[in-house]
Amino acid sequence: MTEPAAAIETRGLTKRYRGGQLAVAGLDLVVPRGSVFGFLGPNGSGKTTTIRMLMGLIEPTAGLARVLGEPMPAAGARVLPRVGALIEGPALYGFLSGRDNLLRYDAADPAADPRTRAARVAAALERVGLAGAAGKKARAYSLGMKQRLGLAAALLQPRELLVLDEPTNGLDPQGMREIRTLVRSLASEGTTVFLSSHLLDEIEQVCTHAAVMSRGRLLTQGTVGELAASTRGRLAVTTPDTADAVRVLKEHGVNDLVVADDRVTGEPAPGPADLADLNAALVRAGVRVRAFGTERASLEDAFVALTGEGFDVAG
Numbered sequence: 555m556t557e558p559a560a561a562i563e564t565r566g567l568t569k570r571y572r573g574g575q576l577a578v579a580g581l582d583l584v585v586p587r588g589s590v591f592g593f594l595g596p597n598g599s600g601k602t603t604t605i606r607m608l609m610g611l612i613e614p615t616a617g618l619a620r621v622l623g624e625p626m627p628a629a630g631a632r633v634l635p636r637v638g639a640l641i642e643g644p645a646l647y648g649f650l651s652g653r654d655n656l657l658r659y660d661a662a663d664p665a666a667d668p669r670t671r672a673a674r675v676a677a678a679l680e681r682v683g684l685a686g687a688a689g690k691k692a693r694a695y696s697l698g699m700k701q702r703l704g705l706a707a708a709l710l711q712p713r714e715l716l717v718l719d720e721p722t723n724g725l726d727p728q729g730m731r732e733i734r735t736l737v738r739s740l741a742s743e744g745t746t747v748f749l750s751s752h753l754l755d756e757i758e759q760v761c762t763h764a765a766v767m768s769r770g771r772l773l774t775q776g777t778v779g780e781l782a783a784s785t786r787g788r789l790a791v792t793t794p795d796t797a798d799a800v801r802v803l804k805e806h807g808v809n810d811l812v813v814a815d816d817r818v819t820g821e822p823a824p825g826p827a828d829l830a831d832l833n834a835a836l837v838r839a840g841v842r843v844r845a846f847g848t849e850r851a852s853l854e855d856a857f858v859a860l861t862g863e864g865f866d867v868a869g
């Protein structure tokens with residue numbers, strides 16, 4: 555049997571909650587196998603609802619979802635053992651140690667051989683860097699440790715796909731780094747990782763691909779490089795003659811001009827404007843140019859360009 559190319563694929567996936575709230579509208583998503591896929595959107599944009607449909611936790615109102623090539627929720631019993639999921643924080647017993655929590659998880663899996671349980675749990679604890687804290691009660695764990703223990707539970711069995719809902723939410727920078735390192739190492743072994751986040755720089759740091767959601771709709775998807783490249787960076791000119799530079803650039807169609815010290819930045823006019831012509835115009839007007847170029851466009855620029863709004867605006 556040939557493996558399907560997509561780890562996750564949806565067609566027109568839609569969820570309308572009772573009470574009429576349209577949480578996800580006509581979503582067409584393609585998550586390539588082997589990718590680290592960032593599912594990006596402000597709070598309330600429909601990320602968790604999508605993940606819950608993908609994992610068969612709630613029924614879609616309309617549309618189709620395939621996970622690892624199989625229809626969800628119909629094929630859940632076959633698909634879910636191949637998927638590790640961490641959704642809305644792990645369910646842990648605070649009075650049990652990290653190790654005992656994992657032993658419980660493993661015992662709840664009918665396919666897990668009890669004879670190899672202790673070794674499996676030890677390997678998972680090692681994997682997430684909790685071997686040293688395995689005997690501590692889970693309630694004494696930091697948020698980052700709890701999150702890693704949840705990941706260890708998802709990693710007790712080898713998984714083809716990991717689905718992580720806001721895995722770094724509430725973590726301090728050190729905890730975030732630990733989760734990112736873990737995600738990278740899992741991906742390097744070939745596991746597809748689908749993670750949701752409302753943090754753009756997080757997606758830029760760890761993901762190969764991303765999709766951007768806003769108000770239940772998919773705005774765009776592609777490689778992180780493509781998404782950033784779809785937006786041109788701002789033009790930046792360093793000059794002691796900022797007032798003249800602003801005037802000349804304005805005459806040549808550059809918008810949204812901002813002056814900060816000896817730097818003028820702005821949005822070049824849409825279309826294939828030739829930056830060399832702009833530079834020549836500045837020099838002709840007697841503007842002394844110390845540096846001239848475009849700033850690298852970030853995913854945030856792409857998001858703002860797509861939605862016309864800042865990223866932290868709740869949907």
Ligand SMILES: Nc1ncnc2c1ncn2[C@@H]1O[C@H](COP(=O)(O)OP(=O)(O)OP(=O)(O)O)[C@@H](O)[C@H]1O
Nearest residue numbers: 571575576577595596597598599600601602603604
């Ligand atoms: N059980 C529910 N019943 C009714 N409406 C819901 C329910 N769950 C979510 N919603 C609504 O659906 C929309 C999408 O919510 P969802 O939780 O999927 O977004 P999200 O992008 O995951 O945001 P967050 O990061 O805050 O969880 C929101 O407007 C939310 O209020």
